[in-house]
Amino acid sequence: MNERTGSPVVAFIGGGNMASSLVGGMVARGGDPSRIRVADRNAPNRERLCASFGVQCFATPEEAVDGADFWVLAVKPQGMRLVCNDLAPLAQQVRPVAVSVAAGITSRQVADWLGGAVPVVRAMPNTPSLLGAGMTGLYANEHVEEHQRAQAGELLAAVGEVEWIADEALMDAVTGVSGSGPAYLFLMAEAMADAGAAQGLPRDVAARLANQTILGAARMLVESGEDAATLRRRVTSPGGTTQAGLEAFEEGGLRALVERAVGAATRRGAELSAANED
Numbered sequence: 611m612n613e614r615t616g617s618p619v620v621a622f623i624g625g626g627n628m629a630s631s632l633v634g635g636m637v638a639r640g641g642d643p644s645r646i647r648v649a650d651r652n653a654p655n656r657e658r659l660c661a662s663f664g665v666q667c668f669a670t671p672e673e674a675v676d677g678a679d680f681w682v683l684a685v686k687p688q689g690m691r692l693v694c695n696d697l698a699p700l701a702q703q704v705r706p707v708a709v710s711v712a713a714g715i716t717s718r719q720v721a722d723w724l725g726g727a728v729p730v731v732r733a734m735p736n737t738p739s740l741l742g743a744g745m746t747g748l749y750a751n752e753h754v755e756e757h758q759r760a761q762a763g764e765l766l767a768a769v770g771e772v773e774w775i776a777d778e779a780l781m782d783a784v785t786g787v788s789g790s791g792p793a794y795l796f797l798m799a800e801a802m803a804d805a806g807a808a809q810g811l812p813r814d815v816a817a818r819l820a821n822q823t824i825l826g827a828a829r830m831l832v833e834s835g836e837d838a839a840t841l842r843r844r845v846t847s848p849g850g851t852t853q854a855g856l857e858a859f860e861e862g863g864l865r866a867l868v869e870r871a872v873g874a875a876t877r878r879g880a881e882l883s884a885a886n887e888d
């Protein structure tokens with residue numbers, strides 16, 4: 611533990627897309643880079659993280675976790691078992707809090723792979739964490755003590771909103787909505803820009819219109835205190851342009867399509883877990 615600030619030392623295992631977003635968000639919001647350690651086996655990732663955020667980077671997980679209170683496991687789900695097995699002897703010795711961000715992988719799997727009875731927080735963040743605008747679902751297993759749970763919450767709250775989930779089975783649904791969600795909105799931005807270009811707007815102008823519209827609408831959603839349906843109705847003049855556009859979405863089955871997309875992502879989480887069972 612840091613004597614000066616009381617902040618825990620955090621080691622990230624894996625320094626790819628998600629870890630970079632979390633590390634960048636933490637440092638931008640006053641996190642002490644000397645208390646953040648990252649292991650990644652790719653030198654370009656280490657160099658980028660070190661140069662961008664001033665954190666300490668290592669080639670192996672064993673070096674990164676030395677002296678760390680929190681081990682943030684941020685490798686692909688398919689690589690989790692191997693990483694955990696390698697770290698198991700140390701985990702049993704020092705009993706850190708393992709924070710797994712891997713889609714699908716359950717807290718029981720992580721605890722077992724780390725040798726058993728390890729405090730595990732399962733987290734599902736998203737990449738807007740880089741801007742402090744993240745959304746993270748959190749679940750703690752039975753070995754996580756109250757102060758560890760609070761610290762894990764603070765760690766992720768530094769980069770956005772957090773939501774504790776009581777039933778771990780729902781973490782796959784969290785993944786389907788907010789973990790994968792930024793990609794759905796990026797797809798929407800692409801589609802709106804393409805559609806604007808198809809109507810004759812220059813592509814770059816259409817992209818700017820779409821992007822700023824999504825930003826403005828998102829800010830209204832979180833800042834106005836009003837729900838999405840109310841805000842939607844306020845844009846929609848009877849017999850006007852928005853109504854015409856929305857009717858096309860409804861006729862095309864947008865709601866059912868979104869349900870299918872979130873359902874597919876949620877099921878994929880469960881499949882990733884099952885594929886890593888013995």
Ligand SMILES: NC(=O)C1=CN([C@@H]2O[C@H](COP(=O)(O)OP(=O)(O)OC[C@H]3O[C@@H](n4cnc5c(N)ncnc54)[C@H](OP(=O)(O)O)[C@@H]3O)[C@@H](O)[C@H]2O)C=CC1
Pocket residue numbers: 623624625626627628629649650651652655669670671684685686687689693711712713734735736737789790
């Ligand atoms: N991307 C996202 O938006 C989100 C991702 N997640 C979860 O985060 C996790 C990471 O995803 P993401 O960041 O996208 O993946 P990346 O592949 O970008 O990052 C993982 C990094 O870890 C490295 N790595 C793997 N094993 C080791 C090891 N033993 N030692 C050192 N480095 C290692 C990988 O190297 P190499 O490429 O050589 O394997 C890679 O650079 C996943 O489990 C995912 O489910 C959760 C929420 C959102």
Ligand SMILES: O=C(O)[C@@H]1CCC=N1
Pocket residue numbers: 713785789790
């Ligand atoms: O696509 C994935 O599997 C990860 C998990 C959530 C976002 N990205």
